[in-house]
Amino acid sequence: MHYPVLLKETIEILEPKENENFIDATFGEGGHSFEILKYTGPKGKILAFEWDPELYQLGVAKIKNLKMEKRIKLVNQNFKNIKRVVKEEGFTQIKGVVFDLGISSWHYKKSGRGFSFKNDEPLDMRINPQIKITAFEIINYYSYKDLVEIFKNYGEEKEAERVAEAIVKRRKEKKIESSKELAEIVGQVKKIKKKKIHPATQVFMALRTFINSELENLKEGIKSAYDVLDKGGKIVVISFQGLEDKIIKEVFKLLKERSKALIITKNVIRPTKEEILKNPKSRSAKLRALKKP
Numbered sequence: 001m002h003y004p005v006l007l008k009e010t011i012e013i014l015e016p017k018e019n020e021n022f023i024d025a026t027f028g029e030g031g032h033s034f035e036i037l038k039y040t041g042p043k044g045k046i047l048a049f050e051w052d053p054e055l056y057q058l059g060v061a062k063i064k065n066l067k068m069e070k071r072i073k074l075v076n077q078n079f080k081n082i083k084r085v086v087k088e089e090g091f092t093q094i095k096g097v098v099f100d101l102g103i104s105s106w107h108y109k110k111s112g113r114g115f116s117f118k119n120d121e122p123l124d125m126r127i128n129p130q131i132k133i134t135a136f137e138i139i140n141y142y143s144y145k146d147l148v149e150i151f152k153n154y155g156e157e158k159e160a161e162r163v164a165e166a167i168v169k170r171r172k173e174k175k176i177e178s179s180k181e182l183a184e185i186v187g188q189v190k191k192i193k194k195k196k197i198h199p200a201t202q203v204f205m206a207l208r209t210f211i212n213s214e215l216e217n218l219k220e221g222i223k224s225a226y227d228v229l230d231k232g233g234k235i236v237v238i239s240f241q242g243l244e245d246k247i248i249k250e251v252f253k254l255l256k257e258r259s260k261a262l263i264i265t266k267n268v269i270r271p272t273k274e275e276i277l278k279n280p281k282s283r284s285a286k287l288r289a290l291k292k293p
Protein backbone atom coordinates (compact mmCIF):
# COMPACT_ATOMS: atom_id res chain seq x y z
CA MET A 1 0.00 0.00 0.00
CA HIS A 2 1.34 3.43 -0.97
CA TYR A 3 0.53 6.37 1.33
CA PRO A 4 1.40 9.75 -0.17
CA VAL A 5 2.71 11.95 2.66
CA LEU A 6 0.68 14.98 3.87
CA LEU A 7 -1.73 14.50 0.97
CA LYS A 8 -4.81 16.05 2.59
CA GLU A 9 -2.79 19.07 3.73
CA THR A 10 -1.30 19.51 0.25
CA ILE A 11 -4.76 19.53 -1.33
CA GLU A 12 -6.09 21.97 1.29
CA ILE A 13 -3.33 24.42 0.40
CA LEU A 14 -3.30 24.00 -3.38
CA GLU A 15 -7.14 24.09 -3.58
CA PRO A 16 -7.22 22.44 -7.04
CA LYS A 17 -10.33 23.29 -9.07
CA GLU A 18 -12.02 22.38 -12.37
CA ASN A 19 -9.74 22.67 -15.41
CA GLU A 20 -6.72 24.01 -13.51
CA ASN A 21 -3.13 23.03 -14.35
CA PHE A 22 -0.50 21.86 -11.83
CA ILE A 23 3.08 20.62 -11.75
CA ASP A 24 4.15 17.57 -9.74
CA ALA A 25 7.93 18.02 -9.44
CA THR A 26 8.45 14.55 -7.91
CA PHE A 27 6.05 12.04 -9.45
CA GLY A 28 7.38 8.88 -7.71
CA GLU A 29 4.42 6.52 -7.68
CA GLY A 30 2.04 9.33 -8.56
CA GLY A 31 0.21 9.68 -5.22
CA HIS A 32 -0.02 13.47 -5.25
CA SER A 33 -0.65 13.73 -9.01
CA PHE A 34 -3.58 11.32 -9.08
CA GLU A 35 -5.22 13.02 -6.10
CA ILE A 36 -4.93 16.49 -7.68
CA LEU A 37 -6.46 15.16 -10.92
CA LYS A 38 -9.62 14.17 -9.01
CA TYR A 39 -10.37 17.87 -8.48
CA THR A 40 -9.28 19.33 -11.82
CA GLY A 41 -11.47 17.51 -14.35
CA PRO A 42 -12.50 17.50 -17.03
CA LYS A 43 -9.62 19.38 -18.65
CA GLY A 44 -7.08 20.28 -15.94
CA LYS A 45 -3.60 18.91 -16.68
CA ILE A 46 -0.51 17.92 -14.77
CA LEU A 47 3.07 18.15 -15.96
CA ALA A 48 4.98 15.67 -13.79
CA PHE A 49 8.74 15.20 -13.32
CA GLU A 50 10.47 11.93 -12.44
CA TRP A 51 14.25 11.92 -12.71
CA ASP A 52 14.66 8.17 -12.26
CA PRO A 53 14.38 6.52 -15.70
CA GLU A 54 13.11 3.19 -14.31
CA LEU A 55 10.45 4.81 -12.17
CA TYR A 56 9.59 7.08 -15.09
CA GLN A 57 8.92 4.01 -17.28
CA LEU A 58 6.74 2.49 -14.56
CA GLY A 59 4.91 5.81 -14.28
CA VAL A 60 4.25 6.02 -18.02
CA ALA A 61 2.79 2.50 -17.94
CA LYS A 62 0.62 3.35 -14.92
CA ILE A 63 -0.74 6.51 -16.58
CA LYS A 64 -1.54 4.48 -19.71
CA ASN A 65 -3.27 1.74 -17.68
CA LEU A 66 -5.41 4.33 -15.93
CA LYS A 67 -6.17 5.96 -19.31
CA MET A 68 -4.93 9.30 -17.98
CA GLU A 69 -2.63 10.20 -20.89
CA LYS A 70 -4.71 13.22 -21.84
CA ARG A 71 -4.51 14.69 -18.36
CA ILE A 72 -0.98 13.95 -17.23
CA LYS A 73 2.32 14.28 -19.03
CA LEU A 74 5.25 12.63 -17.27
CA VAL A 75 8.78 13.67 -18.22
CA ASN A 76 12.08 12.01 -17.29
CA GLN A 77 13.71 15.26 -16.19
CA ASN A 78 15.35 16.85 -13.17
CA PHE A 79 13.02 19.34 -11.49
CA LYS A 80 15.83 21.88 -11.34
CA ASN A 81 14.99 22.40 -15.03
CA ILE A 82 11.28 23.13 -14.50
CA LYS A 83 11.46 26.47 -16.28
CA ARG A 84 13.10 25.08 -19.43
CA VAL A 85 10.84 22.00 -19.58
CA VAL A 86 7.66 24.04 -19.04
CA LYS A 87 8.68 26.20 -22.00
CA GLU A 88 9.51 23.20 -24.19
CA GLU A 89 6.20 21.52 -23.32
CA GLY A 90 4.21 24.74 -23.84
CA PHE A 91 2.63 24.22 -20.41
CA THR A 92 0.83 27.35 -19.17
CA GLN A 93 -1.56 28.73 -16.50
CA ILE A 94 0.13 26.89 -13.67
CA LYS A 95 -1.80 27.20 -10.40
CA GLY A 96 0.50 25.17 -8.19
CA VAL A 97 3.64 23.08 -7.88
CA VAL A 98 4.21 20.27 -5.40
CA PHE A 99 7.63 18.96 -4.33
CA ASP A 100 7.60 15.76 -2.24
CA LEU A 101 11.33 15.39 -1.71
CA GLY A 102 13.69 12.46 -1.41
CA ILE A 103 13.21 9.03 -2.92
CA SER A 104 10.23 6.68 -3.23
CA SER A 105 9.46 3.51 -1.28
CA TRP A 106 10.20 1.79 -4.60
CA HIS A 107 13.82 2.94 -4.36
CA TYR A 108 14.26 1.37 -0.94
CA LYS A 109 12.41 -1.83 -1.72
CA LYS A 110 12.86 -2.59 -5.39
CA SER A 111 15.56 -0.53 -7.12
CA GLY A 112 18.45 -2.81 -6.04
CA ARG A 113 20.74 0.23 -5.80
CA GLY A 114 21.75 0.10 -2.15
CA PHE A 115 19.55 2.92 -0.85
CA SER A 116 18.49 0.89 2.17
CA PHE A 117 20.73 -0.33 4.98
CA LYS A 118 18.29 -3.21 5.40
CA ASN A 119 19.11 -4.83 2.05
CA ASP A 120 22.28 -6.44 0.76
CA GLU A 121 22.77 -4.59 -2.51
CA PRO A 122 25.62 -3.01 -4.50
CA LEU A 123 26.53 0.50 -3.32
CA ASP A 124 25.15 2.68 -6.08
CA MET A 125 22.55 5.21 -4.75
CA ARG A 126 22.17 7.17 -7.99
CA ILE A 127 18.64 8.32 -8.84
CA ASN A 128 19.72 8.66 -12.46
CA PRO A 129 22.50 6.61 -14.13
CA GLN A 130 23.81 9.72 -15.91
CA ILE A 131 25.24 10.83 -12.58
CA LYS A 132 28.98 10.16 -12.68
CA ILE A 133 29.71 9.07 -9.13
CA THR A 134 28.41 6.04 -7.16
CA ALA A 135 28.40 5.31 -3.43
CA PHE A 136 30.94 2.51 -4.09
CA GLU A 137 33.44 5.00 -5.49
CA ILE A 138 32.98 7.44 -2.63
CA ILE A 139 33.22 4.81 0.10
CA ASN A 140 36.24 3.04 -1.41
CA TYR A 141 38.25 5.88 -2.96
CA TYR A 142 37.46 9.23 -1.32
CA SER A 143 39.95 10.53 1.25
CA TYR A 144 39.24 10.42 4.98
CA LYS A 145 38.81 14.22 4.94
CA ASP A 146 36.28 14.15 2.10
CA LEU A 147 34.28 11.37 3.77
CA VAL A 148 34.10 13.37 7.00
CA GLU A 149 32.91 16.44 5.10
CA ILE A 150 30.23 14.52 3.20
CA PHE A 151 28.90 12.82 6.34
CA LYS A 152 28.78 16.14 8.21
CA ASN A 153 27.61 18.51 5.48
CA TYR A 154 25.04 16.27 3.82
CA GLY A 155 23.87 14.05 6.69
CA GLU A 156 24.60 16.00 9.90
CA GLU A 157 26.38 12.89 11.20
CA LYS A 158 27.78 13.75 14.64
CA GLU A 159 30.29 10.91 14.62
CA ALA A 160 31.57 11.55 11.09
CA GLU A 161 35.26 11.17 12.08
CA ARG A 162 34.80 7.79 13.79
CA VAL A 163 32.73 6.45 10.89
CA ALA A 164 35.20 7.68 8.24
CA GLU A 165 38.11 6.18 10.21
CA ALA A 166 36.40 2.78 10.33
CA ILE A 167 35.64 2.88 6.61
CA VAL A 168 39.22 3.77 5.68
CA LYS A 169 40.54 0.99 7.94
CA ARG A 170 38.19 -1.64 6.53
CA ARG A 171 38.77 -0.79 2.88
CA LYS A 172 42.50 -1.39 3.30
CA GLU A 173 41.62 -5.06 3.94
CA LYS A 174 39.01 -5.38 1.20
CA LYS A 175 36.71 -3.19 -0.88
CA ILE A 176 33.37 -2.33 0.77
CA GLU A 177 30.86 -3.66 -1.75
CA SER A 178 27.35 -3.65 -0.32
CA SER A 179 24.83 -1.56 1.58
CA LYS A 180 24.68 -4.21 4.30
CA GLU A 181 28.46 -4.21 4.79
CA LEU A 182 28.48 -0.42 5.06
CA ALA A 183 25.57 -0.43 7.52
CA GLU A 184 27.41 -2.97 9.70
CA ILE A 185 30.63 -0.94 9.76
CA VAL A 186 28.73 2.22 10.77
CA GLY A 187 26.65 0.31 13.33
CA GLN A 188 29.79 -1.09 14.98
CA VAL A 189 31.55 2.23 15.54
CA LYS A 190 28.77 4.61 16.46
CA LYS A 191 28.53 5.31 20.18
CA ILE A 192 25.36 7.37 20.15
CA LYS A 193 22.53 4.93 19.52
CA LYS A 194 19.04 6.31 19.10
CA LYS A 195 16.20 3.95 19.88
CA LYS A 196 14.03 4.10 16.79
CA ILE A 197 16.67 5.20 14.30
CA HIS A 198 19.16 2.84 12.65
CA PRO A 199 22.74 4.03 13.37
CA ALA A 200 23.52 4.18 9.62
CA THR A 201 20.59 6.49 8.80
CA GLN A 202 22.61 9.71 8.58
CA VAL A 203 25.49 8.17 6.62
CA PHE A 204 23.11 6.71 4.03
CA MET A 205 21.24 10.00 3.86
CA ALA A 206 24.51 11.92 3.39
CA LEU A 207 25.71 9.69 0.55
CA ARG A 208 22.38 9.84 -1.30
CA THR A 209 22.02 13.60 -0.87
CA PHE A 210 25.60 14.25 -2.03
CA ILE A 211 25.57 11.82 -4.99
CA ASN A 212 22.30 13.17 -6.39
CA SER A 213 23.06 16.87 -5.63
CA GLU A 214 19.71 16.95 -3.85
CA LEU A 215 20.29 20.22 -1.99
CA GLU A 216 21.49 22.03 -5.10
CA ASN A 217 18.56 20.70 -7.15
CA LEU A 218 16.13 21.83 -4.47
CA LYS A 219 17.44 25.39 -4.43
CA GLU A 220 17.24 25.66 -8.23
CA GLY A 221 13.93 23.78 -8.40
CA ILE A 222 11.98 26.08 -6.07
CA LYS A 223 13.25 29.23 -7.80
CA SER A 224 12.47 27.76 -11.20
CA ALA A 225 8.97 26.72 -10.07
CA TYR A 226 8.27 30.21 -8.74
CA ASP A 227 9.15 31.73 -12.11
CA VAL A 228 6.59 29.64 -14.01
CA LEU A 229 3.69 30.02 -11.53
CA ASP A 230 0.61 32.06 -12.40
CA LYS A 231 -0.23 35.03 -10.16
CA GLY A 232 -1.94 33.61 -7.07
CA GLY A 233 -0.28 30.24 -7.69
CA LYS A 234 1.24 28.23 -4.84
CA ILE A 235 4.24 26.04 -4.14
CA VAL A 236 4.08 23.22 -1.59
CA VAL A 237 7.34 21.61 -0.46
CA ILE A 238 7.42 18.46 1.69
CA SER A 239 10.84 17.68 3.14
CA PHE A 240 12.28 14.96 5.36
CA GLN A 241 15.57 16.25 6.70
CA GLY A 242 16.88 19.34 8.47
CA LEU A 243 19.25 20.38 5.69
CA GLU A 244 16.44 20.45 3.14
CA ASP A 245 14.22 22.43 5.48
CA LYS A 246 17.01 24.97 5.98
CA ILE A 247 17.30 25.50 2.21
CA ILE A 248 13.52 25.78 1.79
CA LYS A 249 13.39 28.49 4.46
CA GLU A 250 16.31 30.35 2.83
CA VAL A 251 14.82 30.25 -0.68
CA PHE A 252 11.35 31.24 0.60
CA LYS A 253 12.93 34.21 2.44
CA LEU A 254 14.79 35.23 -0.71
CA LEU A 255 11.61 35.06 -2.81
CA LYS A 256 9.75 37.06 -0.18
CA GLU A 257 12.38 39.82 -0.19
CA ARG A 258 12.97 39.82 -3.93
CA SER A 259 9.50 39.15 -5.34
CA LYS A 260 7.12 39.81 -2.42
CA ALA A 261 6.19 36.11 -2.25
CA LEU A 262 3.79 35.33 0.60
CA ILE A 263 4.77 32.57 3.00
CA ILE A 264 1.50 30.74 3.72
CA THR A 265 2.80 28.39 6.40
CA LYS A 266 3.90 30.66 9.25
CA ASN A 267 4.42 27.45 11.19
CA VAL A 268 5.59 24.32 9.50
CA ILE A 269 2.88 21.67 8.95
CA ARG A 270 3.56 18.18 10.33
CA PRO A 271 1.70 14.89 9.81
CA THR A 272 -1.04 14.07 12.30
CA LYS A 273 -0.64 11.25 14.83
CA GLU A 274 -3.06 9.20 12.72
CA GLU A 275 -0.92 9.61 9.61
CA ILE A 276 2.26 8.65 11.47
CA LEU A 277 0.53 5.54 12.87
CA LYS A 278 -0.60 4.52 9.40
CA ASN A 279 2.70 5.42 7.74
CA PRO A 280 5.62 5.69 10.21
CA LYS A 281 7.92 6.93 7.41
CA SER A 282 5.95 10.19 7.39
CA ARG A 283 7.09 11.06 10.93
CA SER A 284 9.93 13.37 9.87
CA ALA A 285 7.91 15.16 7.15
CA LYS A 286 7.55 18.95 7.16
CA LEU A 287 5.41 20.97 4.79
CA ARG A 288 6.03 24.61 3.86
CA ALA A 289 4.10 26.60 1.28
CA LEU A 290 4.39 29.85 -0.61
CA LYS A 291 2.05 31.97 -2.74
CA LYS A 292 2.91 34.22 -5.68
CA PRO A 293 1.09 37.55 -5.23
Ligand SMILES: C[S@@+](CC[C@H](N)C(=O)[O-])C[C@H]1O[C@@H](n2cnc3c(N)ncnc32)[C@H](O)[C@@H]1O
Pocket (backbone or CB within 6 Å): 003, 004, 005, 025, 026, 027, 028, 029, 030, 031, 032, 033, 049, 050, 051, 052, 055, 077, 078, 079, 080, 100, 101, 102, 103, 104, 105, 127, 217
Ligand atom coordinates in the same frame (compact mmCIF):
# COMPACT_ATOMS: atom_id res chain seq x y z
C1 LIG B 1 9.16 10.99 -2.12
S1 LIG B 1 9.07 10.53 -3.80
C2 LIG B 1 7.56 11.19 -4.36
C3 LIG B 1 6.38 10.35 -4.02
C4 LIG B 1 5.10 10.79 -4.69
N1 LIG B 1 4.63 12.07 -4.23
C5 LIG B 1 4.04 9.74 -4.51
O1 LIG B 1 3.07 9.97 -3.76
O2 LIG B 1 4.18 8.67 -5.08
C6 LIG B 1 10.22 11.56 -4.60
C7 LIG B 1 10.45 11.22 -6.06
O3 LIG B 1 11.14 12.31 -6.69
C8 LIG B 1 12.13 11.81 -7.55
N2 LIG B 1 13.17 12.82 -7.62
C9 LIG B 1 14.17 13.06 -6.74
N3 LIG B 1 14.91 14.10 -7.12
C10 LIG B 1 14.36 14.54 -8.28
C11 LIG B 1 14.69 15.61 -9.15
N4 LIG B 1 15.72 16.42 -8.91
N5 LIG B 1 13.90 15.80 -10.24
C12 LIG B 1 12.82 14.99 -10.48
N6 LIG B 1 12.50 13.94 -9.69
C13 LIG B 1 13.25 13.74 -8.59
C14 LIG B 1 12.59 10.52 -6.92
O4 LIG B 1 13.13 9.65 -7.89
C15 LIG B 1 11.31 10.00 -6.29
O5 LIG B 1 10.66 9.10 -7.11
